[in-house]
Amino acid sequence: MFRPVATTAARRLATASAAPTVATAAARRNVSFALTDEQREFQDLARKFTAEEIIPKAAHHDKTGEYPKEIIKKAWELGLVNTHVPQAYGGLGLGVLDGAIITEELAFGCTGIQTAIEANGLAEAPVILAGNDFQKKKYLGRMTEEPLMAAYGVTEPGAGSDVAGIKTKAEKQGDKWVINGQKMWITNAGHANWFFVLARTNPDPKAPAGKAFTGFIVEADTPGITVGRKEINMGQRASDTRGITFEDVVVPEENVLGEVGAGFKIAMGAFDITRPLVAAAAVGLANRCLHEAATYAAQRKTMGKPILAHQAVSFMLADMAMGIEASRLLVWRSAADRDQGLRNTYYASAAKCMAADVANKCAADAVQIFGGNGFNTEYPVEKLMRDAKIFQIYEGTSQIQRVILSKFIADKYM
Amino acid sequence: MSLRVLVGVKRVIDYNVKIAVRGDKSWVETANVKHSVNPFDEIAIEAAVQAKEAKLVGEVIAVSCGPPKAQESLRTALAMGADRAIHVEIPDGSEKTLEPLAVAKLFKKIAQDEKMLAGLLNWPQGTFASKIDLNAGDKSLVVTREIDGGLETIKTALPAVVTADLRLNTPRFATLPNIMKAKKEAHQEVHARRPSASTCRRASRFSRSRSRPSARVVAVSPTSTS
Numbered sequence: 001m002f003r004p005v006a007t008t009a010a011r012r013l014a015t016a017s018a019a020p021t022v023a024t025a026a027a028r029r030n031v032s033f034a035l036t037d038e039q040r041e042f043q044d045l046a047r048k049f050t051a052e053e054i055i056p057k058a059a060h061h062d063k064t065g066e067y068p069k070e071i072i073k074k075a076w077e078l079g080l081v082n083t084h085v086p087q088a089y090g091g092l093g094l095g096v097l098d099g100a101i102i103t104e105e106l107a108f109g110c111t112g113i114q115t116a117i118e119a120n121g122l123a124e125a126p127v128i129l130a131g132n133d134f135q136k137k138k139y140l141g142r143m144t145e146e147p148l149m150a151a152y153g154v155t156e157p158g159a160g161s162d163v164a165g166i167k168t169k170a171e172k173q174g175d176k177w178v179i180n181g182q183k184m185w186i187t188n189a190g191h192a193n194w195f196f197v198l199a200r201t202n203p204d205p206k207a208p209a210g211k212a213f214t215g216f217i218v219e220a221d222t223p224g225i226t227v228g229r230k231e232i233n234m235g236q237r238a239s240d241t242r243g244i245t246f247e248d249v250v251v252p253e254e255n256v257l258g259e260v261g262a263g264f265k266i267a268m269g270a271f272d273i274t275r276p277l278v279a280a281a282a283v284g285l286a287n288r289c290l291h292e293a294a295t296y297a298a299q300r301k302t303m304g305k306p307i308l309a310h311q312a313v314s315f316m317l318a319d320m321a322m323g324i325e326a327s328r329l330l331v332w333r334s335a336a337d338r339d340q341g342l343r344n345t346y347y348a349s350a351a352k353c354m355a356a357d358v359a360n361k362c363a364a365d366a367v368q369i370f371g372g373n374g375f376n377t378e379y380p381v382e383k384l385m386r387d388a389k390i391f392q393i394y395e396g397t398s399q400i401q402r403v404i405l406s407k408f409i410a411d412k413y414m
Numbered sequence: 415m416s417l418r419v420l421v422g423v424k425r426v427i428d429y430n431v432k433i434a435v436r437g438d439k440s441w442v443e444t445a446n447v448k449h450s451v452n453p454f455d456e457i458a459i460e461a462a463v464q465a466k467e468a469k470l471v472g473e474v475i476a477v478s479c480g481p482p483k484a485q486e487s488l489r490t491a492l493a494m495g496a497d498r499a500i501h502v503e504i505p506d507g508s509e510k511t512l513e514p515l516a517v518a519k520l521f522k523k524i525a526q527d528e529k530m531l532a533g534l535l536n537w538p539q540g541t542f543a544s545k546i547d548l549n550a551g552d553k554s555l556v557v558t559r560e561i562d563g564g565l566e567t568i569k570t571a572l573p574a575v576v577t578a579d580l581r582l583n584t585p586r587f588a589t590l591p592n593i594m595k596a597k598k599e600a601h602q603e604v605h606a607r608r609p610s611a612s613t614c615r616r617a618s619r620f621s622r623s624r625s626r627p628s629a630r631v632v633a634v635s636p637t638s639t640s
Binding site (some may be wrong): 037038040041042044045048049077078079080083092094 | 450486489490493587588589590591593594597
């Protein structure tokens with residue numbers, strides 16, 4: 001009885017990680033944690049922009065909920081928006097890692113403003129992945145010619161994590177498609193020029209998810225679209241999230257993204273690009289928490305010394321630092337893998353889950369370090385705590401990320 | 415022939431960084447410390463690029479004397495709108511002993527090589543400029559300078575040397591597309607030649623000749639260090 005057990009155990013030890021193994025020699029690389037000169041310049045630009053344009057105005061946009069139109073326009077002028085649009089359509093064609101570096105810097109300033117900018121990338125991802133040349137020229141091209149916004153419409157009032165449960169339907173009528181349904185929590189809904197919409201095109205409830213849905217590009221001024229009021233959320237209040245109702249919204253055949261029935265895969269495929277970026281934003285927020293808390297702790301004195309000199313406080317900062325470094329590396333790994341054409345779902349989920357949880361812990365600890373001041377709106381950390389929560393929810397809840405990781409582990413070990 | 419502007423650019427420790435002295439007191443800590451373009455140099459680049467955009471100036475050339483890493487500053491200058499960049503490369507570490515006069519003479523040589531009119535030492539200058547009005551037509555410059563007592567306005571002929579003060583302008587951000595373009599633009603590399611090596615010791619030679627006691631009157635030559 002020993003041998004089978006021994007070999008199984010040995011096999012498990014040898015391949016202890018559940019990560020998908022790197023398939024080809026071509027995909028292997030020398031590990032480097034250094035950024036290229038160009039990436040460092042992008043980082044510097046984003047950092048400077050954040051310090052001069054975002055940080056001074058973030059509190060205002062948080063208090064009033066006013067959409068940061070001017071800031072987004074300036075970011076767009078500098079090329080910080082729509083970074084993934086391929087060069088053929090007027091974009092910079094930057095990779096996910098480049099995007100992650102820029103995103104982390106912007107998020108350090110304000111994740112609400114950064115989310116508004118990021119939502120463009122989320123809407124564009126399905127088009128970049130599955131659009132034909134005509135669609136890319138028309139819908140990506142316009143994003144680089146004018147500072148327009150776009151939105152990704154998948155979530156509904158009754159279906160968030162359960163994407164396969166969405167009820168918005170699209171029916172073919174003649175040579176057009178007619179969409180009916182409701183979407184909810186759509187970022188940039190109030191300012192979008194066009195939407196990516198996922199709708200059910202196969203009415204058979206037994207049809208597998210991978211064949212039942214289709215992605216559409218829908219112009220925002222199409223008759224039948226009613227955009228709801230701007231929702232008042234706990235945090236990231238500069239970002240604009242709303243419900244949208246579709247009543248007999250007519251969409252031309254040319255706006256079908258990819259194949260009819262392939263929508264689910266396209267929508268999920270977009271996440272491999274966008275999850276690392278959302279995770280990068282969470283890292284940026286966590287870093288801001290560390291920065292604010294450490295700066296405060298170096299000046300605030302209790303019992304005769306700066307509170308940074310008390311281990312209870314400095315240990316919290318040390319934990320923040322560890323979390324930030326680790327989640328940043330997961331972000332970089334998931335982003336770099338994607339840039340190399342590898343399947344990065346495993347690392348993207350890990351990065352998103354960890355960065356979100358780290359961001360929330362850092363924010364709560366930052367408020368703690370500020371003490372009574374931390375609870376007050378005159379100090380920057382209560383906003384960070386309110387902003388951090390959504391990272392555990394959108395772009396795939398922390399629970400869903402764990403479901404994804406569990407599946408990888410199960411596939412490997414069962 | 416259109417006017418051209420030569421802008422000096424230096425890679426320095428970022429102004430936000432808390433400067434620390436090295437343990438052996440030999441220099442300040444520079445390893446792993448954030449460096450950027452001297453903010454005043456950025457203002458100077460901005461002034462030059464604005465003049466180019468106003469069609470008063472035909473070409474903006476950025477120059478930096480420094481170790482290999484100085485290229486980062488030159489790329490920033492290109493990304494902001496400079497047309498060309500010249501890197502006078504000196505060995506890593508020797509930037510600590512690079513004297514201002516040596517840099518000035520390098521500039522003079524570059525100005526002469528670039529066939530910019532006249533020698534550096536004979537040019538008028540407007541320093542601490544907070545406002546510059548360039549008249550390309552009659553080749554003159556009106557410079558408002560910030561001095562201790564307030565503002566002073568002077569008029570000079572061209573060519574001239576101008577140094578930038580904080581209130582001259584607000585430098586633009588280098589845009590992402592320009593950063594990517596600057597990486598591809600070739601820039602000239604000029605290696606430091608012997609004359610600069612000998613001029614590195616200017617300060618000591620000057621003071622030594624001044625303080626050296628002498629029994630008879632010596633004809634004082636201002637060019638004793640060249």
